[in-house]
Amino acid sequence: MLDKDSFEMETEEYEAEFEEESLRDSESDVDVDNTFPVDPALLLSDKTRRVGSTEVKSGFIPSLFANVPPTIRFCNETERIEPLPLPLQKMMKWKMSSITPNVVKSAVLRSGFRLSDEGNDWLGTWSRHMKPVCFKAIREYQKINHFPGSFQIGRKDRLWRNLSHMQAVHSRREFDFVPQTFVLPADFLLFKRVFDEVSETKESKWIIKPPASARGQGIRVISKMEQVPKKRAVVVQKYIANPYLINGHKFDLRLYVYVPSHDPLRIYLFDDGLTRFASRKYSTSVKSLSDRFMHLTNYSINRYNSEYKSNNDSTACAGHKWSLKALWAYLKKRDVDVADVIERIKDLVIKTIISADSYVNVLTKANVRRKFSVHELFGFDVILDEQCKPYIVEVNISPSLHSNSPLDMNVKGSMISDLLNLSGFMIPDRKDMSSDGSSRKKSKLPKSLIFDRRVLPQGLSTDEKVKHQYFAQRHNDEQIRKNIVDLLTPDDLRILVETEDEFARRGSFERIFPTNQTRKYLKYFETPRYYNLLLNEWITKYTRNEDRGIALLNTFCRKEIHLQNPAVDTNHMWTQYQKLHGHLSYRENDNANTNGS
Template sequence: MIGRTVAKSGFTVRRNSENWSGAWGPPMSNVKVKTLKLFQKVNHFPGALQLSRKDCLWRNMKKMIDQFGRSEFNFTPATFVLPEDSRRLRKIFETHGGVWIAKPPAGSSGNGIHVVSKWCEIPKRCPLVVQRYISRPRLIQGVKFDMRLYALITSVHPLLVYVYSEGLVRFATSKYIRDVEHLYDRYMHLTNTSVNKTSPRFRPNDSLDKRKGNMWSLNSLWSYLASRQQADIPKLWERVKDIVIKTIISAEAKIVETSDSTLPSKYNAYQLLGFDIILDDDLNPWLLEVNNQPSMDPDTPLCSIVKGQLAKDFLNIVGFQIPDTIPAEDARYLMEKYKQSPLCLDNRLHEITLTETEKGKQDRFVNGKNRADYLRNILDTLTPDDVRHLIRYEDEATQLGGFEKIFPTRTTYDYHKFFDKPRYYNRLLDAWEEMYASDKTRGILRLQKLCEKKYHLPGSFAALDTPRDI
């Protein structure tokens, strides 16, 4: 689906090439990431395995639970990482029993998953993540289901997170029976399409609006739950967004540290994530896992519809720019074709080297303890580096398609307490939202006037920005 989408946009898809603009594939090694050219963009932030590896994800979640309490992070089932937690888990088995689900830390597509009720059923010779099984899931027509949601991170410093308004609802192919005698029926307990499409009972769906077969669109599920089960969908959606934001923040410090030490430019990376969430019988959402490279294959007609639009929308937000290394003749041809000049990537827009003035401002505002300390003054005088970050921020807002920006917004300041430490750019955007969220035109006009003076470009000697420039 990715190849088809970029080909329609005029790009050439190649399997092996050194001179490429964008890549979609597994994570590169940190050594290879450091060699990226300034015009190249990959689909993984270094360190993002902290979210997708189930053992890393749980360790990050446990850190947050220990620091902020279970009430703030009450969306993950009790989890143990083996072999390090083997003694504790065995004691719980012997004392309380229950049903558990064991997964390989880096597994996907339902491979290597076991639903168990006895300690002797857990494999002992390989690393595992063992979670309390959600044994009372919300059912539709007696069948278990989960939701595949899509979140997009375009930057980790500042943190910019979007969630897609559409998604996929994946149904099992056997009716759910809450009995240990049926724990071995993968078609009953696993909702992965890769598992259930091998069942003779699997039925595809070919419409966003039809509630049929073993896959629905997310909005069809919302319609069903609202009309048939009286669910409060806006409230449920807010809880889902809360899960996405908190989950990403749990790993933010490690991702920022790795990305800052390896990426040559902030242009070089983005991350599309697949969040798998299940609803229990009380309609509480639970995070099952996060996929760092969600499948974009058109497994079913409905997959093709949802993923086709998803690919178009997230690639538009990410924004691939034409390299500044193309021949001058090609550049002239493209400028004439698209009636735009300049057309090629200007690396100055992604400059990460700070002047002494910019360093001084960042030190001053990142060390303030209270929000009021920076809300009052951080926007009084914007540095060229500030303007570059704000331009990117507002540019992305014009390309949302089916995405919704969920962090930062004017109402997300409360999430700042979950970060490992304050970060200047997060505070800058928080203040920008507070000042301009209700009047975006005024904020954009301020940036436009600065851009006309080329104030945002390194080496510019334009006058300092002040609110009087508005």
């Protein structure tokens, strides 16, 4: 490891140099020729160097493709990043909020960001959810950690309404991962009828939750009708009275789900998470229902129990909080089919996200300049019954990232650095950061290193609109749907390049949608979305030969086809392709690449 004193001394010298340079820059009122101090090609190298036993990585993650700018690299506390040149670091500002977690703050500082409480020239922020109209103020190079409308699964009442709608449209069997739920007072009479019917034959246990609370606030388990509020807004859910127990204790899982895009929909699941135990042994006795330490698993509640035992080792099956990986290892030793449990969890995550897809897309289209600017981390809480069948408990749109122990830090620190890498932050041009779109200072930042709006999805050309409409109208015809990747428009290329670059930066996240096995979920979308069809066919075609697909895209990127709008090259015009009435695909060999593009 790098000597601590040497590292701190180097950091202090660097910060002093940065502050001095920033002061000189801020005092200058004239045009400045900021000659860039480094060959840009060196910054686009993915090579690492060693300082002692520490591996130092480049400050940029280069794109897989030509003529696509790099993204800023983030790392966890055990890694180190080569500082980017000062002219670039001056553009790296992170807007702090009252809820910015320390784990996020630490990650952005390690990458060279400066923290700021004011101004609008920031690149990213981690803040509370906003009203949809507030998203209109976000500039196209900026990123905020929410989608407008994500409360459709973040609120317990909206989550149930959306999943209930999916059960009605498709089948209850396909969405059987949510316990029977009622939203009061609207469903009071219906709930009372069900309650009375169940109570005639067996003991009836229900869990009551406020619709928009978090961290266990206001939650209680009841068994009598008189305990149910008649006028106050609450969600009442059938209590899973037969949970899987470990050492006699009930537990739930906190899963980290990241959605960088809703159109096309892309969903990632982190490979680790938390297992949170109730700190008192479980009992089915009605007399125990008021014991929150027995029936609730929230750390924010159980930490107040004198019996609570902490766990600092992410690999240990000890105490009242484990890592998710530790749980999977424990269950495997007891012959539980962990792979099947994980697949069921992926299924419920995908279906839950899709249930709110139409709401989020409508609000995003109406309120966000660039889809690039919005992304979101969700905390999915899942419980296993005695047969290890997973049920969704709730979804958090601002999951707690407080790290109270080395275990928390290990899981959440790695997750956040991987998430920020996935999100794809880019250095903006100086003129983009000024309020009027201009700058008194000459921008000498190399174009190959900075944000280029042309590489992001943008307005469709007339030709591209025709293609979108053609396949959306024929989305149920499998033979026609396969032809969607036969001719790639500039817009198609931008979507595919973004998707492949993002996938290459995934770290310990797994992309669970789309994959070559997720075509079955397309039927759940309220509206067939062209980009979902495109990615489904692309991934299906190249899943066993990703390098060939990437090489094909790179051929077009070298010719800057992905930057065209509208297409200039007739080989990438859908209407020209239709006139030929052919269905020949691009052939991924040198001869075809030369003749076809």
